[in-house]
Amino acid sequence: MLNSVEEKILDTIDNVKDLFSGAHNVRSNGKAISRSISKNIDIINKEDKPGINVVIKPNTIGESVHVPVILSDENFKDLVYNTFDVGEGSDVVVVAGCGIHNCGTKTTQHDGIHDFIVRKGAHLKYVEKHYAGGDGEAQKIFNTKTILEVEEDGVLEMELIQIKGVTSTKKDTEIRLHKNAHLIITERIFTELDQEAQSHINIELVGEDSTAQVISRSVSKDNSKQLFYFNMKGENKCRGHIECDSIIMGNAQVTSVPSLSAYNEDAELIHEAAIGKIASDQLMKLMSLGLTEKEAEETILKGFLK
Amino acid sequence: MLNSVEEKILDTIDNVKDLFSGAHNVRSNGKAISRSISKNIDIINKEDKPGINVVIKPNTIGESVHVPVILSDENFKDLVYNTFDVGEGSDVVVVAGCGIHNCGTKTTQHDGIHDFIVRKGAHLKYVEKHYAGGDGEAQKIFNTKTILEVEEDGVLEMELIQIKGVTSTKKDTEIRLHKNAHLIITERIFTELDQEAQSHINIELVGEDSTAQVISRSVSKDNSKQLFYFNMKGENKCRGHIECDSIIMGNAQVTSVPSLSAYNEDAELIHEAAIGKIASDQLMKLMSLGLTEKEAEETILKGFLK
Numbered sequence: 049m050l051n052s053v054e055e056k057i058l059d060t061i062d063n064v065k066d067l068f069s070g071a072h073n074v075r076s077n078g079k080a081i082s083r084s085i086s087k088n089i090d091i092i093n094k095e096d097k098p099g100i101n102v103v104i105k106p107n108t109i110g111e112s113v114h115v116p117v118i119l120s121d122e123n124f125k126d127l128v129y130n131t132f133d134v135g136e137g138s139d140v141v142v143v144a145g146c147g148i149h150n151c152g153t154k155t156t157q158h159d160g161i162h163d164f165i166v167r168k169g170a171h172l173k174y175v176e177k178h179y180a181g182g183d184g185e186a187q188k189i190f191n192t193k194t195i196l197e198v199e200e201d202g203v204l205e206m207e208l209i210q211i212k213g214v215t216s217t218k219k220d221t222e223i224r225l226h227k228n229a230h231l232i233i234t235e236r237i238f239t240e241l242d243q244e245a246q247s248h249i250n251i252e253l254v255g256e257d258s259t260a261q262v263i264s265r266s267v268s269k270d271n272s273k274q275l276f277y278f279n280m281k282g283e284n285k286c287r288g289h290i291e292c293d294s295i296i297m298g299n300a301q302v303t304s305v306p307s308l309s310a311y312n313e314d315a316e317l318i319h320e321a322a323i324g325k326i327a328s329d330q331l332m333k334l335m336s337l338g339l340t341e342k343e344a345e346e347t348i349l350k351g352f353l354k
Numbered sequence: 355m356l357n358s359v360e361e362k363i364l365d366t367i368d369n370v371k372d373l374f375s376g377a378h379n380v381r382s383n384g385k386a387i388s389r390s391i392s393k394n395i396d397i398i399n400k401e402d403k404p405g406i407n408v409v410i411k412p413n414t415i416g417e418s419v420h421v422p423v424i425l426s427d428e429n430f431k432d433l434v435y436n437t438f439d440v441g442e443g444s445d446v447v448v449v450a451g452c453g454i455h456n457c458g459t460k461t462t463q464h465d466g467i468h469d470f471i472v473r474k475g476a477h478l479k480y481v482e483k484h485y486a487g488g489d490g491e492a493q494k495i496f497n498t499k500t501i502l503e504v505e506e507d508g509v510l511e512m513e514l515i516q517i518k519g520v521t522s523t524k525k526d527t528e529i530r531l532h533k534n535a536h537l538i539i540t541e542r543i544f545t546e547l548d549q550e551a552q553s554h555i556n557i558e559l560v561g562e563d564s565t566a567q568v569i570s571r572s573v574s575k576d577n578s579k580q581l582f583y584f585n586m587k588g589e590n591k592c593r594g595h596i597e598c599d600s601i602i603m604g605n606a607q608v609t610s611v612p613s614l615s616a617y618n619e620d621a622e623l624i625h626e627a628a629i630g631k632i633a634s635d636q637l638m639k640l641m642s643l644g645l646t647e648k649e650a651e652e653t654i655l656k657g658f659l660k
Contacts, residue, residue: 282629296616303615308629310600310608316630323588323614324622 050076053149054118060211061145061177062116072114073100075128077121089113089140099129099161102142106135106167116145122186123154132164132172139171148180148188148213157189164195166202166229173205180213187215194221198229200255210237210245219247225286227255235264236353239272239300246275253286253315264292267349268300278306282315290319295326295352356382359455360424366517367451367483368422378420379406381434383427395419395446405435405467408448412441412473422451428492429460438470438478445477454486454494454519463495470501472508472535479511486519493521500527504535506561514541516551525553531592533561541570542659545578545606552581559592559621570598573655574606584612588621596625601632601658 071089074082088108150156180188294302308317334344377395380388394414456462486494600608614623640650
């Protein structure tokens with residue numbers, strides 16, 4: 049079903065064992081090539097546009113859904129709309145890995161538009177991993193638009209990870225948190241060469257006692273460019289915290305623009321950002337233990353993006 | 355020369371003793387009403403537009419220039435262009451206080467456009483205090499555009515203070531720092547009622563080893579609105595640090611948007627922001643010492659904006 053290149057990509061963007069043991073939908077070059085559902089998790093094709101509806105029954109505990117996308121055709125643009133309905137009181141994991149392999153010269157692009165509703169008291173862990181490989185000159189592009197609504201007492205954990213190889217990416221994430229809903233976002237982005245990455249995260253703390261925490265870390269090497277926009281609005285008694293750290297190397301450029309807006313006297317919003325290079329004392333220490341400068345650098349970056 | 359109301363305003367926005375003992379230009383309702391120069395500091399009227407050129411000779415040490423603006427006429431709009439040339443190796447203080455008194459119903463507005471050049475090795479302390487009084491319903495508006503160029507080894511200390519009473523303000527500050535130039539900005543803004551305040555600060559760290567530090571604190575009460583935009587660009591080996599804290603009360607709204615951009619791998623940029631209400635434990639402590647809640651609140655706000 050999958051050729052060896054596709055298998056390798058899948059292994060990078062997802063855990064293959066977990067994937068095939070539960071509900072999943074594997075999309076390769078625009079077509080579903082493997083699908084499995086469970087008693088509690090249904091996957092249905094959309095009728096009006098490409099994509100699927102994933103419906104998770106209330107009180108589904110400990111299950112996962114994997115919806116990886118693989119693209120190995122060059123000169124191909126994939127566009128998909130996925131909708132996830134996470135039922136009341138569930139506790140589930142959704143893994144959306146996206147991998148491109150392109151050794152040619154013509155662009156491969158994946159645009160994913162995702163809608164989530166995390167219903168009352170549900171807990172969703174959402175993992176998104178982006179990776180591209182191939183020696184060619186071709187552009188490997190990922191764009192995502194992700195809209196998430198977290199109902200009362202819901203919890204959303206997001207991991208947004210760009211591993212490497214992506215020529216250009218634009219991620220747009222919008223989250224609304226209702227009463228006592230909680231959000232934790234972990235973002236990791238690595239760019240090198242002439243790559244460009246943009247991440248916009250909009251968080252609306254709508255409900256009383258909602259909380260949000262964003263921890264974003266990135267490494268920008270060579271001539272690559274990164275742009276971060278974080279927008280957090282406190283519209284009720286709430287707490288929000290954004291922390292973003294970037295390591296910059298070579299001729300790279302990083303811009304970080306967080307925006308905090310408080311519309312309620314009981315909104316507590318905090319932001320911290322830092323852009324800088326690798327600490328030289330850390331480099332020295334590892335080099336004194338026998339590592340070359342390059343090895344020391346790689347060790348530090350790995351630890352930073354962990 | 356000054357009536358009693360004007361004297362009172364002057365006393366709020368400047369130190370009258372210091373003012374009249376050195377170089378100064380007092381502008382009242384659009385006209386210069388008192389001027390004094392010194393051996394080292396010249397003040398010349400602009401020929402093409404309203405305003406003055408202040409020329410400070412090289413190596414002028416320990417002197418000050420006061421250029422207060424007082425407006426007591428209602429339905430009056432004052433526009434002034436001032437240019438300051440701070441000579442090489444000087445160490446001087448410039449105080450630009452602006453005060454409006456309006457008991458009527460029609461708007462009084464002051465727009466000040468300031469240009470500074472801080473020449474090689476000079477040290478400038480620039481103090482800007484805004485205040486408005488009067489019981490009327492009239493709008494009391496201040497807008498400023500301040501452009502500052504700090505040459506090699508120059509030091510610029512800025513104090514931007516909005517005391518109270520200003521219906522609407524928009525401050526736009528642009529600073530370019532050259533080799534080994536240093537900047538420290540202290541900003542304090544207080545708004546209440548339906549007042550609105552906007553502050554845009556753009557800092558370009560152009561030169562090697564330039565540094566910038568911004569400490570902004572604000573209090574927003576009642577229905578007032580505050581908007582802060584901080585934009586710091588590191589274009590060379592440099593260090594920059596922005597810290598902004600806001601206390602929000604009642605139905606006030608505060609938006610804080612810092613933007614860090616690093617265009618050099620030796621640029622180190624840091625930002626911290628927090629929006630929240632007065633810490634309740636601080637209130638409790640002061641109230642347990644016998645203060646009413648209102649007194650305790652005022653004491654804390656005073657300390658915060660000090």
